[in-house]
Amino acid sequence: MAFQATQNERYDAIVVGSGATGGWAAKKLTENGMRVALLEAGANVSKRDYSEHTMPWQLPYLGMSPKVLKDRPIQGTCYACTEYNSKWFVNDLENPYTQEKPFKWIRMRVVGGRSLSWGRQSYRMGDIDFKAASRDGYGEDWPIQYSDLVPYYEEVEKYVGISGLAEGLEQLPDSIFQPAMQFTCTEQHLRDQVKAKMGRVVTMGRTAILTKPLNGRQACHYCGPCERGCTTNSYFSSPFTTIADALKTGRLTMITDAVAARILMGDNGKADGIEYIDRLTREAKKVRAKVMVLCASTLESTRLLLNSDLCNSSDMLGRNLMDHIYQGGASGLMPMFEAKPWAGAPRRPTGIYVPRFRNVKEKMTNGFIRGYGYQGGSTPAFSFNAPGFGKAYKDGVRNGFYNMSLGLWGECLARPENRVQLEKSKPDAWGVPTLKINAEWGDNEKKLWEDGRVQAAEMLEAAGAQNVQKTGTYSVPGFCIHEIGTARMSNDRKKGVLNKYCQTHDVENIFVTDGAAWVSSGCQNPTLTMMAITVRACDYITREYAKRMV
Numbered sequence: 001m002a003f004q005a006t007q008n009e010r011y012d013a014i015v016v017g018s019g020a021t022g023g024w025a026a027k028k029l030t031e032n033g034m035r036v037a038l039l040e041a042g043a044n045v046s047k048r049d050y051s052e053h054t055m056p057w058q059l060p061y062l063g064m065s066p067k068v069l070k071d072r073p074i075q076g077t078c079y080a081c082t083e084y085n086s087k088w089f090v091n092d093l094e095n096p097y098t099q100e101k102p103f104k105w106i107r108m109r110v111v112g113g114r115s116l117s118w119g120r121q122s123y124r125m126g127d128i129d130f131k132a133a134s135r136d137g138y139g140e141d142w143p144i145q146y147s148d149l150v151p152y153y154e155e156v157e158k159y160v161g162i163s164g165l166a167e168g169l170e171q172l173p174d175s176i177f178q179p180a181m182q183f184t185c186t187e188q189h190l191r192d193q194v195k196a197k198m199g200r201v202v203t204m205g206r207t208a209i210l211t212k213p214l215n216g217r218q219a220c221h222y223c224g225p226c227e228r229g230c231t232t233n234s235y236f237s238s239p240f241t242t243i244a245d246a247l248k249t250g251r252l253t254m255i256t257d258a259v260a261a262r263i264l265m266g267d268n269g270k271a272d273g274i275e276y277i278d279r280l281t282r283e284a285k286k287v288r289a290k291v292m293v294l295c296a297s298t299l300e301s302t303r304l305l306l307n308s309d310l311c312n313s314s315d316m317l318g319r320n321l322m323d324h325i326y327q328g329g330a331s332g333l334m335p336m337f338e339a340k341p342w343a344g345a346p347r348r349p350t351g352i353y354v355p356r357f358r359n360v361k362e363k364m365t366n367g368f369i370r371g372y373g374y375q376g377g378s379t380p381a382f383s384f385n386a387p388g389f390g391k392a393y394k395d396g397v398r399n400g401f402y403n404m405s406l407g408l409w410g411e412c413l414a415r416p417e418n419r420v421q422l423e424k425s426k427p428d429a430w431g432v433p434t435l436k437i438n439a440e441w442g443d444n445e446k447k448l449w450e451d452g453r454v455q456a457a458e459m460l461e462a463a464g465a466q467n468v469q470k471t472g473t474y475s476v477p478g479f480c481i482h483e484i485g486t487a488r489m490s491n492d493r494k495k496g497v498l499n500k501y502c503q504t505h506d507v508e509n510i511f512v513t514d515g516a517a518w519v520s521s522g523c524q525n526p527t528l529t530m531m532a533i534t535v536r537a538c539d540y541i542t543r544e545y546a547k548r549m550v
Contacts, residue, residue, distance in 0.1 A: 011037045011253070011289035012549070013541070014274050016260050016304065019113025020527050021514045021534040022295035023238025024156070026246040028538035029293070034546075035251045037287050038243070039258040039276060041296075042088070042109030045116065045239055050229025051084040059083050078106045078481070080117040080227035088116060094429035100438040104479040105299060109279075111256060113297065114481070115237040117227040120208045120349070121375065122162045123524035124153055124173040128360065132370065132520050136363040139414050142519045143491045143500035146173065152532040152539075160236045161214045162528070163350075164206030172355040172373075172524070179211045180204040186334045186378040186402040187352050193463040200357050200459065205350035205375060208236040208528075217241070224347040235349070255287065259430045260300075263292060263308040263510065270509045271310075277430040290549045291509045291541060295534065298515035299420060302486040303435050305497075305512075306422040311487070311504040317497050318421055320414040320485040321437070322521040325445045327479075328472035329374065329407035330456035332465030339380035339400040351377035354406065354459070356523055358451065368447035372410035373523045374456060378402045404465055407472070408452030411523045413444050414485055418477075439477045449474060482526050484515035502537040503545070513537045 012034035015025045022038065029036050056062040065083040069076040075089040088110040097105055108114050128135070130142040157176040166174040181204055183191065191202035209226070210219045217233040226235050233240050246252040257279035264286065266272035273288030294301040302318055305311050312318075354374035358365050381403035386393055418439040426434045441449075453470040460468045490496025493505035502517050504510045513534040515526055 009037075009253070009287070011035045011287070013037075013291040013293055014039060014287060014289040015293045015295055016274065017113060017294070017296035017300070017514065018111050018238060018243060018254075019295065019297065020115040020118070020238055021530050022113070023115065023242030023246075024531050024534045025293045025295050025513060025538055026252055027242040028535055029542065030246040030249040030251040032538070032542035033251070034542060036246070037253045037255055037289060038246075039260055039274060039287070040109075040111050040254065040256050041259045041279060042111065042256065044256050045088075045111045047229070047231050049085075050231050052223055052225050052228040052230060054084060054228070074104055075106060077104065077479075081106075084225075084228045085117065095434075096426060096428065097434045098423050098426060098436040100436060101440045102476045103437045103439055104476050105437070105483070106478070106481045107297070107300075111243070111254070112237050112239040116229060116239075118527060119525065120226065120235055121353075121525040122160070122175070122206050122208045122528040124175055125522045125524055125529050126171060126173045128171045129520065129522035129524075136359070136369040138369055140488075140490060140495060140519055143489050149529070149532050149536065152535045153528070155535055156528065156531045159215070159241075160208050160531070161210045161217070162206055162208055163211045165203050167201050167203050167355070169201060169355055171360050175206060175528075177206070178214070181207075181211060181348050181350055183352070184378050184402070186337050186404055189334070189336065190352070190404060190459070190463045194354075194459050197462045198459065201355055203353050203355065205353045207350040209349050210234045215241075220349060222347045222349065224349070226349050258285070259432060260296065260304055261307065261430070261432050263304065263310055264288070265310070265507075269507070271507055277432065279430065282430060291545070292511065293538070293541070294510070294512045294516075295514045298483045298486060299435060301512050301514055301516045302420060303422070305487065307433050311497055311506045311510060313506050314494050314497060316416075316488060316495065318486050319416040319419045320488055321418045321420060321439045321483065322412040322414055322485045322518070323439075323477050324480040324482045324521060324523065325410040325412060325441055325449050325475055326408060327475040328449050328453045328470075329376065329405060330453060330460055330468055330470050331403060331405035332457075332460040332468035333381060334378065334402045334404050334464070335466050336464055337402050339402055351375050358448070366447065366451050368444050368451065370411035370413070370444070370448065371523055372408045372448055372452045374406040374408050374452070376404070376406035378404045404460060404463070405471070406456040406459065408449065408456065409480070409523055409525070410445060410448045410452060412521045413442060414488070414520055415442060420486055437478075441474060441477065446474070482515075482521070484518035484521055484526055487512050487516035488519045489517050490519070501540040502533065503540075509545070509549075511537055511541065
C-alpha cells in the first residue's frame, strides 16, 4: 500500500499527515490531476492490525499491558489506548512536550492517524458558530459562512456515510443521512418527555458509521470496540477509503515513517519542500513540491511552522488554543423500565445527543456566552451487590433498572494567552524541537460547564429519573482530543495566519487545513467540519492556485 519516494522526485503537492483531513487532501488533489507525496510519521497499517474481534483472554495482559503505561503514561490515560492497539499511539518518552499547565496531548502516528480510533461523532456547524462574534461581541468571526461549506459538507457526507436523524434545527444543521441507529426504550422515553416538558431535542448521535452498505463498505455489525479498527470498514477511517482512492489514481506516493521536521524555502519566497527524518534510520531526507498542505493535526502542523520560522508575521501562530470542556453532567435510574439481565449492555456504536439550547436566541445566559451539547445514553444497572445466595441473589440482581446519563461538551473561547511555543532545548527522539503548552479553562468555560450539569439533572428529572446526581470534574484541557486553533483563519493578515481558503498570508503555497485553522470552537465534535474545510481548500488549490504554480 505504501511507496517510498526517491530523493530526486518533485511533486505538485506534499500532504503532511494521513488522518481524516490528510486522507481527503490526498484524494481530492490526486483525483484533480496532481501528483502528491503523502508524508506520515508512523508505520503503515493493514487489517491484520485490527483487533475489534480479539478477546481479552487472547492477550498476555488481558487488554492492558504494564508496558502501555510505562512507555505511554499520557496516551495510556485515553480509553482507546490499550494493549490491543497501543503501537498506534506515540511513545511519550520519545515524544515529550512541556506542560506549563496540565494539558493532555493524545497523539497517534500510523497511517490513518486518529481516524483509526476517533469517536466518529459527526456534526455540522452553522452560522451560530461561524458568526458567533457578531452575535455576542467576543472574539472574531470566521472569514467563511455556513453557505460556503454546504456543498463540501454534502460531498463529505455522501462519501463517508453519516447515520442520524434530521431535526430541522438552525443551531445544528442537518446532514445528508443514512438511516439512524435505534433508541433504547429509555432513550425514547427521555426524548419524548424532554420535548414535551422542556421543548428540547434529544436525537440519535450522528456518527460516521454505516447503517447500510456504501462504496464497498459494509453496514455496522455492532461488535463494540470501534477504537481497535473495523475490518468491514463500517466506520470511516482514511486508510481504506480516501487514501485507497488516492492510490488508485496512480498519482499518490506514500512516504511512511517520515517525521516532518521543517519546511524548506526556495529563492522565490515560496516553500520548496519538506525536510523529514526517517523514523527508523534517523536519516534526514527531503521531498520537494510546488504546494505544501499541512494536515498533521492541530499542534503538529503548528509545530512544523514554528520550527520552520514561517508564517507568523501576525504573532498569532501558536495562539488561541482551544479544546472542548467536558466530563461533567448527570446520571439517574429510570425505574419505569426493568433491566433485562439476558439482554446485556447495548453495543450500538453511538449514543444519544442533545443539541445546544443555550444562547441560541440570547447572547448570554447565567453569566456565560456560547453553549454546550450533550452525549449520553442508557445502560442496564443491575444490583450485582444484592444480598443473599442462589435464588434470592438472582432475584436481587434482576431488580435492576436502566441507568441514564448525559455528559456535556462545552465551547471553549479563543484566548491568545492559551498558546503553544517551540521548546528548542527539549527535542524529541529525532532531534525535532518539541512544544511548550500553556492553556487553561477560563470563567466562561467553568460557568457553562456547571450550568450544563444542572440542566442535565433537570432533564433527567423531567423524564422521571430517580437518584439523579450531578457528575464529573473539569476535564484536563486537551483530553477531549478536540484541540483546535493556533493558526486561525482571518481576512485580516494582522489577526490570523490563514486566509479563508486556509492559505497562509505570509507564504502563498503553504496551506493548513486541519484544526489549526479554526477561529472558534463551537460545541460540536470538529472532524466533519475539518474534512469539509479540507475539501474546500483542495478545490481552491486545483481550481485557482494551480494557475500560478510554476
